[in-house]
Amino acid sequence: MLQIHPLLASIALTLAAGAVQAATLPNGVVYSANEGDGSVSEITLRTGAVHTAKVSVIPHNVQISPDGKTVLAVGMPAMTGMAGHGMGCQAT
Known part of the structure; x- marks a missing residue:
């Protein structure tokens, strides 16, 4: 009778599920x-x-142009000390 090692069976099932x-x-x-x-x-x-990719704004929204060739990023200008969308500015 053929015996299957439990470890090999487990590996085979894992690979099949993956x-x-x-x-x-x-x-x-x-x-x-x-x-x-x-x-x-x-x-x-x-x-x-x-x-x-780095962008020149602190982005909080991205959209794709209708032709799918351009990604647009909307946000506040990226300035030193800017904390992010809705976070305000921090003194440096």
Whole structure:
């Protein structure tokens, strides 16, 4: 009779479950305004890859242009001592 080692069976089931989960991940990209460091991140949903770029504002909202070629960031000007959206200014 064939015996399957419990550890090998556990690894096989884990890998199979991971493959099913990866196959059901959504396609697309999400853009996130990062107020804390004045940047915008692009997150690829299927892979989880994150690319971040500094912007000239403390962003609190991002939008994609209708043609999908431009990401727009809305926020306060990035100035030294600025704490972020809704936080006011801090004396330096």
